[in-house]
Amino acid sequence: MRASPQRRTTSTASVPAGPPESVYSVPVKRVRLVDVAREAGVHPATASRALSPSARGEVNQRTVRRVVQAAERLGYVPNTLARGLRTSRSYVAALVIPDITNSLFPPIVRGAEQVLSAAGFTLVLTDTNNDPDTERSQIASMQAHGVDGFIIATARWQDAQMEELAEAGVPTVLVNRRTAKTDLPFVGAEDHQGVSMCVDHLADLGHRNIVHLAGPADTSTGRDRSEAFRIAMRERQLPLRSAVLECSSYSETAGAAGVTRLLESGRSFTAIVAANDLLALGAMERLSAAGLHCPRDYSITGFNDLSFMSKLTPPLTTVRVPLAEMGAQAARTLLDWIGSTAEPPRLQSLLPGELIVRGTTSAVESSPVSDLVGA
C-alpha cells in the first residue's frame, strides 16, 4: 500500500548488511527440556537436575556446564505450567484489591510487585470492584490457576471468605485491613498512633470540639481508628458525646453525607478527624458548599496521604502511611510462609505513620461551626 517498502528495497544494496528481517514470522516452536538434553547429549532427567540450583550437586560439574551452555544456546525457557503441574508450585501470587483506581492501592501493589518479582514470582492482580461475590469467584479462579498464595486488601471485619482460606491452609496475608479473627498474618498501619497524633495536634492547636468521621464498622480500619479516637479524646479529656459519625464507605460521597448528618445534628465542632483522606475530601466539599472555609472556620485531618493531597487548596494535613512498604512487607511475609514448611506466621505487623501538617489545620480562632451555620 505504502511506498516505503519499495523505497527500502531499492536502497538495500547501499545499506550495510544488518540482521535478516522477519525470518521468524512463522511462530517458532518453543524449545523444551528434551531439546536441551538432546543438544547436550544427556537424558532429560539429567538436564533437569543440571538446571535446577538445588539438584545441581547430583550432577557432574562438566555435565552441568554442557547442559547450561546448551540451554543458553537454544534459548531454553522452562515451561512453568508443566513445572507447576508436577511440583504444585507455580511461583505466582495473587493480590486482591477492591478498586485499583483508588489511589490507596497502587502504592501497595507496587511495593508487593517489586518484592515478588525480585523473588522470581509473578503477580496476578484482581480487582473485585468492591463486590464480595466477584471476590469469591475470583479467588476460586485463582486457586484453580494454582497460585501459591494470596495477599488480600479487601478483608472485612467478619469475613467468611478469609476464614475459608485460613482453614484450607492457603498461604494468605492480609494487608491494610484485617479480620476479627487473627488467624491470618496482617500488615497494616498503626492506626492508634496515627489517630492520636491527629487528635493531639488539633488539641494542641486549641481545639476542644473535635468530631470523628469514622470508616465503616465492617472494616478493621473503621473500628480501630474510631476506637483510637475515643481513647485519644479521653486522654485529652475532651468531650466525646455524639462525636463519632460512622460513614457508610470510604468515599467522598460518604464523607459528604457524614458531614451533612453532622450539620443537621447541630453538634458544634471546630475540627474533624476523618478516618481517611477521601472522607476528608468529601467533608471539605460539603462544608465549602455550606459556606465554611478551611482552616478559618474549621480544621480537618485525613489519613493515608494519598498522592495529590499536598496539591489541594488548602493542602491536607494527614497521616502519611508507608503504603508501598506495607505492600512489600506483606509480600515478604507471604514469601516466608510459602518458602518454609513451617507453621503460618501469626504476626500482626503495624507500620508507624507520620503526621504531615499542612494547610487544613490551624489554631482555633472563631466560635464553633454550629454557631455559624446553626439556626
Add this chain to the structure above:
Amino acid sequence: MRASPQRRTTSTASVPAGPPESVYSVPVKRVRLVDVAREAGVHPATASRALSPSARGEVNQRTVRRVVQAAERLGYVPNTLARGLRTSRSYVAALVIPDITNSLFPPIVRGAEQVLSAAGFTLVLTDTNNDPDTERSQIASMQAHGVDGFIIATARWQDAQMEELAEAGVPTVLVNRRTAKTDLPFVGAEDHQGVSMCVDHLADLGHRNIVHLAGPADTSTGRDRSEAFRIAMRERQLPLRSAVLECSSYSETAGAAGVTRLLESGRSFTAIVAANDLLALGAMERLSAAGLHCPRDYSITGFNDLSFMSKLTPPLTTVRVPLAEMGAQAARTLLDWIGSTAEPPRLQSLLPGELIVRGTTSAVESSPVSDLVGA
C-alpha cells in the same frame, strides 16, 4: 499445646449441634477430574467431555447431568495448569505498564481487568518500573508462564521488544502508546483532535504566543501531540518559532525543567499546551516559583484528566481521555485475536477526547510572560 481443644470438648454437649469447626484444618486434598468421574461412575475422559461445553454433544444427556451433579457435589475446580499444559491455553493475559502509581494507568488496568475477567480470563500485572531491562525479563517470564497474550502500555517509538513479540506471533495489543511500525493493533487517544482542541480553545481566548511542552520523542504520544500542535498552530496562523520544547519524560520534574529552559530562552508566551497533566503540573509549580499566577499571567492546558486534576487550584483545563474504555477496548481486541485463528487484527483504534475547560485558561489580559520576568 493450647487449652481450647479441651474446653471445646467439655462444652460440646451443651452446645447445639452446629457444623463441626475446623474439620478441614488439615489441607483438604483437591478434587480432581478422576474423583468426579468415579463419583459419577464414568471414565475420566467422559467426565471431561461432559464438563466441556464444546464436547458436551458427544456425551449422553443423562450422563452429562450425572457428571455435572457429581462435580458440583464434590466442588470440583479444574486444574488450570494441567489443562493449560495440554491445551496450551492458559486463559491468562498479561498487562505491562511502566508504573502503577502513575494515575494514568489504574483506569486502564481497571477497564482491562473488567473485560478480561468477564471473559473468564485472569490478568497478570507487571510493573516495569520504567526500565526496559526489567520489561524484557518480565515479558520473558510471562511467556514462560504461558500467558495467552499481552496488553502493553510501555511501548517506545523504536521498540525491538515489540517487534520480537510481533514476529513471534504472540497476541499483543498496544495501549496508550504505539510504535513506529504498525505491526501490532493499538488502542489510544485521538491525540490530534485533543491537542487541536487545546490550541483552538486558547486561540479563541485571544492567545497568540502559545508554546508546547512536548513529551519525549521516543514515545508516540510525544511525537503525535507535538505534530498535532504544529498543525493546529499553522491552521490558526500562529507563530511556531521555538514554540516546542521537548521534555525528557512525562513527569512533574521534567515539566518544571522544560519551563525553566523556556524562561531562560526569553521566548515570550501567554499560554502553554502541555503534552500531559504531569508536565502541566510541573510547569505550574515552576512558574509559581517565578512569581507568575495562573490564569492571570498565563494559561495552561493538560492532557488525560487524571483524577484530582479538578481539585487543584486553579483546577486544570485538560483533555479528558476515556482511559478505562481504552483498557477495555484493548482487552477486547486481544480476546478477539486470541479467540480466532484469524490473522492478527491490524486496527488502530483512536478514542476521542473531550476538552474539560476549568480554571487554568482564561482570556489573555496582560502582556506576554517574558516581559514580566525578562531582564
Add this chain to the structure above:
DNA sequence: GAAGCGGCAACAATCGATTGCGGTGAGCAT
C-alpha cells in the same frame, strides 16, 4: 581378585486434564 562402595546418569512414574481412535451395544434393515 572379588566384594563393596560411591558417583553419575538413565529409566520410568507422576502431576491432572484433554483428545484421537477404537470398541461396545442397541437399533434397524435385509
Add this chain to the structure above:
DNA sequence: ATGCTCACCGCAATCGATTGTTGCCGCTTC
C-alpha cells in the same frame, strides 16, 4: 439370523518437567 450404522463411552497417549529408584562403571580395600 446376520450385517450395518450410529451413538456413546473407554483406552491410552500426550502436554513438559520433576524425582525416586535402578543400573552401570570404575575405583578402593581386604
